[in-house]
Amino acid sequence: YVTANRLGQPHWLKTYGKVQWAMMVGLIPPLLALFQQLSLISPVANALAIPLVSFVVVPLTLLGALPLFDWALPLAHWALALCMDFLQWLDRLPLAVWTQHAPPDWSIALGVLGAAWILAPHGFPLRALGAILLLPMFLVTPEKPAPDSARILIFDVGQGLAVAVQTAQHTLLFDTGPDFSGEADSGNRILVPVLRAMGIARLDGLILSHGDLDHVGGTASVREALVPDWIKTSMAADHPLLAGASSVRPCRDGDVWQWEGVTFEILHPGATSASRKQHDNDQSCVLRISIGTRHILLTGDIERASEARLLKQHPDKLPATLLVAPHHGSKSSSTHAFVFAVAPQQVVFTSGYRNRFHHPHPTVVARYARQGAELLRSDRDGAILIEMNKEDFSLEPWRRTHRRYWTHIAPE
Known part of the structure; x- marks a missing residue:
């Protein structure tokens, strides 16, 4: 030719x-x-x-x-x-x-x-x-959310957590998923390609909830490719993953900021929390995202002690439209009191398929089901895309809306 x-x-x-x-x-x-x-x-x-x-x-x-x-x-x-x-x-x-x-x-x-x-x-x-x-x-770029709107993507990274929040002019990433090997991690294999495909070339903020590798394994790749303007974390300032970062701030209860009508608020850890340990689940950053009366709660790996603190310090800020379940649905989290206080309409368990920890635990799943929440799991539903504004809240599980013959779930 x-x-x-x-x-x-x-x-x-x-x-x-x-x-x-x-x-x-x-x-x-x-x-x-x-x-x-x-x-x-x-x-x-x-x-x-x-x-x-x-x-x-x-x-x-x-x-x-x-x-x-x-x-x-x-x-x-x-x-x-x-x-x-x-x-x-x-x-x-x-x-x-x-x-x-x-x-x-x-x-x-x-x-x-x-x-x-x-x-x-x-x-x-x-x-x-x-x-x-x-x-x-x-020249034709992806459409961004309008003011007073947000696009939230809960990634399917296996046994781990990574959530992107995009507003009209800003993008935040909460955790970076697990590390897979010396050369492959959630950052360079999943997060960076997907965010770039969405037209996101740079991060305005990066929150690292705590130091567990299934939450920060892709950090180096994300920092290199998307260069966040600032990092908030509960990890120690001298953590190797933070080396060379220009602006690192501690996650602290009371931190509030707003981007184009979307409010972000840190609810945990408190300024007087116990000594910060690198792998302490109960020091996880907890983030509340709000537009009008609609709220999303990202809880990292908090367990009973942190849930009790939240119930005491912020009972009025716990109710949520959608909750990303604490600690992937572990039985050490999601107490009866916490589930009742949050009363989510939807709950997402971010867990790997047939993971060795058996997350989410059946008793925890049943607890949310009794509360009337719609149950979603990243190991079965894939990534979860949420469009949120003052009037509407839509949720799209990738494997339900983009079915492929190779994504049929094998029997347990």
Whole structure:
């Protein structure tokens, strides 16, 4: 298609260049749709890597498989190592990768048409105008909440917690989920890609409820990619995850701020709480998010002692439209008195599928059910998207509204 309708025999180098151009342009729509990223160094990388691997590395490797030609294998290794060093140098360059929001579906369809138009053979009219059809993928950004509204996303991070709160002009992240391995964590595998797809390139605030790894495992990746303006936490100021942070503040009962009509209030821990231990569940930050008469309560891993303090200090601030269950639904939390005081219409248990802690505990689930709450679980319902304003409160469990054959729940 790209090299068709040409008179004569074009030079091989020109044909090779056209094929590379076609790959770069043709992949713009699917790469933005699937990954929200474009490699800006790929033409240079391919110009070296493809010929070197095709005409040097592979032939030397095949030659080295023959008797008496084992000397070819070190040469193949040397050539490949040289190529990798160059590619890694390219990858470290500023703006090596273009990262952006997820384009709307209609703009992807236009982008496919635009790419086909640009790459059409000679004789096709006004091919350069195909670039205009690519522009909506870059320029049409996701809609933000209106003033006096908030979009809350409770992530499905397995056994852990991460919640994003977006207002008209600000974004807050509450906890960063678990660490999976040395190179993979909730931050770089889930939170950063999803937030960037939502059009969020920077965080205005980051709250780390406490130091347990299932709540702060993705912090390093989030800090590197989304650079929060400030961090509130119950962890010690010298915690390694806070190293180099420009503005770290302790979570303290009484902290209140407002963004575009959305009120945020810290209810726990108190200024006179017991000594702050790095992994002390009862020192978890508790955040209340309010718009008018609608409230969401994020409780971290608080247990009975903290619940008792909240019942004593803030009985009027506990009732909530939606509650993220304390400590993933552990039996050490969600006492009868606390559940009765909060009286949530919906409760979300953030737990991993068949987790080793058996969260949420059946007695806790039954306790909320008796209270009349709608029960949601991240291990079964996936991520929970909430749209909240003064008049409306809508809730969308991802696996219920975006069913796939591979997400059927296996029997317990």
